[in-house]
Amino acid sequence: MNLSKIISSLNLELLTEKYQDRDIKSAYVSDLLSDVMANAKPGEVWITLQVHLNIVAVATLKNIPAIIITNNKKPDEETIKKASSEGIAIFKTNLTTFEAAGRLYKLLTE
Amino acid sequence: MKLSETLEGSFSLIGGDFSKGGAASCELKSILEKLHLPEDIIQRATISAFEAEMNVIIHAIAGTMLYSVTPERIKIVVTDMGPGIPDIELAMQEGYSTAPEWVKEMGWGAGMGLPNMKKNADVFNIDSVVGEGTTVELIIYIPKEWRSHESQ
Ligand SMILES: Nc1ncnc2c1ncn2[C@@H]1O[C@H](COP(=O)(O)OP(=O)(O)O)[C@@H](O)[C@H]1O
Numbered sequence: 001m002n003l004s005k006i007i008s009s010l011n012l013e014l015l016t017e018k019y020q021d022r023d024i025k026s027a028y029v030s031d032l033l034s035d036v037m038a039n040a041k042p043g044e045v046w047i048t049l050q051v052h053l054n055i056v057a058v059a060t061l062k063n064i065p066a067i068i069i070t071n072n073k074k075p076d077e078e079t080i081k082k083a084s085s086e087g088i089a090i091f092k093t094n095l096t097t098f099e100a101a102g103r104l105y106k107l108l109t110e
Numbered sequence: 111m112k113l114s115e116t117l118e119g120s121f122s123l124i125g126g127d128f129s130k131g132g133a134a135s136c137e138l139k140s141i142l143e144k145l146h147l148p149e150d151i152i153q154r155a156t157i158s159a160f161e162a163e164m165n166v167i168i169h170a171i172a173g174t175m176l177y178s179v180t181p182e183r184i185k186i187v188v189t190d191m192g193p194g195i196p197d198i199e200l201a202m203q204e205g206y207s208t209a210p211e212w213v214k215e216m217g218w219g220a221g222m223g224l225p226n227m228k229k230n231a232d233v234f235n236i237d238s239v240v241g242e243g244t245t246v247e248l249i250i251y252i253p254k255e256w257r258s259h260e261s262q
């Protein structure tokens with residue numbers, strides 16, 4: 001499913017300057033960075049509560065195109081800037097991780 | 111970029127500087143991408159490099175990451191000055207971590223770093239002296255098929 005479709009269905013708020021619309025097949029949910037390094041797959045969207053700068057490095061290394069931050073948490077300005085320069089999109093939502101993951105799972109498997 | 115001889119370089123790492131966390135590994139990744147190495151090889155190299163880099167930032171005072179790439183393999187050596195590891199066998203256990211609480215709140219300190227390195231590298235060596243520092247050596251072999259494909 002296209003990222004743009006996911007954004008409108010989940011009503012995600014874009015925090016970086018832009019995003020690249022691309023096909024998304026799956027997502028990974030974790031707040032443990034080494035777990036994401038070990039188990040997320042390239043091309044997946046990453047759902048997390050972490051907001052600090054290191055999430056951008058993790059996404060860059062894993063070829064993760066977009067990060068969804070849940071529970072209305074807002075990343076540091078630095079994180080957003082860095083993500084913009086690395087071409088990674090960051091979104092925020094007031095959904096909890098459970099709700100965001102559940103809705104996305106439904107979208108991607110139906 | 112073509113890989114005919116050894117390509118090597120180094121990055122310096124500073125303990126506690128989380129703002130630079132991953133900078134060395136991200137740069138290494140873009141170097142490996144310029145060589146058009148297979149994606150899974152690049153993934154395995156950068157995952158293990160990143161965990162080694164973060165360990166210096168989380169646990170040590172300062173260190174360096176040396177890399178060298180030949181048509182046969184990627185070699186990454188991360189050396190630090192730091193507290194060292196008293197019991198390597200214990201440190202290798204998944205879930206074991208001495209990271210402080212505030213580091214854990216950042217999502218680090220899951221005790222998966224060393225196991226991740228071991229899983230992703232073909233060769234993983236660790237050597238540590240308490241009170242002096244730690245050295246991790248990682249080797250990822252480049253498949254023969256890729257080499258013969260590239261030399262055509
Ligand atoms: N470079 C290092 N210097 C000192 N101690 C280290 C170093 N690398 C690892 N350790 C020790 O080994 C433990 C396990 O490391 P690791 O598997 O990477 O997990 P984590 O970094 O999440 O704690 C660390 O908590 C720490 O006690």
Ligand SMILES: [Mg+2]
Binds near residue numbers: 161164168222224
């Ligand atoms: Mg670690």
